[in-house]
Amino acid sequence: MAVPEIFDISRQNAPGHYSPSQTALLLLDYKALVIGRIGPKAEAAVKEAAKMRDWARSKGIVVLHALVDFTGTPPFDTTKEFDRLSELTTQVKREGGGEEPAELLQGDGDVEFNRRxxxxxxxxxxxxxxxxxxxxxxxxxxxxxxxxxCVLRTALDAAENEFVVTITRDGCADAKDDVHEFLFGKVFGRGDFVVTGREFRDGYDRLQH
Incomplete structure (x- = not known):
C-alpha cells in the first residue's frame, strides 16, 4: 500500500483520517528477556519504539504498554504451550527479564495493560x-x-474488532529472520497498513486534523 494512501484523510479505513485523540500507539512485549533472545535487531526495534513513543506523546496520542504478565496468574490450562510458558514464568520469577528496557520506561499519561x-x-x-x-x-x-x-496476532485481532491497524516494520523483530521477512513481505499489508516509523511520523505530521 502506497504511503500517501495511508494519510488520505477522506478515507475512514486509513489512519490519516483519525485525529490524535482517536489514535493509540501499542507497544507490545518489549521485555528484557525477549530482547536478549532476539539480539541486535530487537535492540534496534526498541530504539525505534522509543522514538515513536516520544513523538506520540508530543502529538497527544495515547501510549499503551501491552505486556504478558509472567509474575501473576499462571498460563491457562488448555493452552498448547502450557509447559513452556510455565517454565518461562518460573524463570522470570527467579531470574527477572520480565521488565521493559530503560528506553521505554513509562511516563506520565502512558497506560499499562497486562495479559495472562x-x-x-x-x-x-x-x-x-x-x-x-x-x-x-x-x-x-x-x-x-x-x-x-504478538504483532501478528494483535494485528489480526484488531482488524476483526474494526480498528484501523498500522504496523511499524522497523519497530518489530523476530528471533527467526525468515518469519519476520515473510510476514512483512507476504502477509501484512492486506488487512492493515505497513510503514517505517519515520514514514508514519513524517506523513502524520503533515496532516491537518
Whole structure:
C-alpha cells in the first residue's frame, strides 16, 4: 500500500483520517528477556519504539504498554504451550527479564495493560478493549516483539474488532529472520497498513486534523 494512501484523510479505513485523540500507539512485549533472545535487531526495534513513543506523546496520542504478565496468574490450562510458558514464568520469577528496557520506561499519561501467559493478542489484556472504546480510539499503531507472535496476532485481532491497524516494520523483530521477512513481505499489508516509523511520523505530521 502506497504511503500517501495511508494519510488520505477522506478515507475512514486509513489512519490519516483519525485525529490524535482517536489514535493509540501499542507497544507490545518489549521485555528484557525477549530482547536478549532476539539480539541486535530487537535492540534496534526498541530504539525505534522509543522514538515513536516520544513523538506520540508530543502529538497527544495515547501510549499503551501491552505486556504478558509472567509474575501473576499462571498460563491457562488448555493452552498448547502450557509447559513452556510455565517454565518461562518460573524463570522470570527467579531470574527477572520480565521488565521493559530503560528506553521505554513509562511516563506520565502512558497506560499499562497486562495479559495472562497463553494469550498472545494484546486485545486479550485485561480492560484494554473497554479503555479503547471509552476513549473513542479507532486507529491503532502497532510495534513490538515478536513479529510472528504478538504483532501478528494483535494485528489480526484488531482488524476483526474494526480498528484501523498500522504496523511499524522497523519497530518489530523476530528471533527467526525468515518469519519476520515473510510476514512483512507476504502477509501484512492486506488487512492493515505497513510503514517505517519515520514514514508514519513524517506523513502524520503533515496532516491537518
Amino acid at each position: 501467559p497463553g494469550y498472545i493478542s494484546a486485545l486479550q489484556s485485561d480492560g484494554i478493549k473497554k479503555f479503547l472504546q471509552e476513549k473513542g480510539i479507532k486507529s491503532l499503531l502497532l510495534m513490538g516483539l515478536s513479529t510472528g507472535g
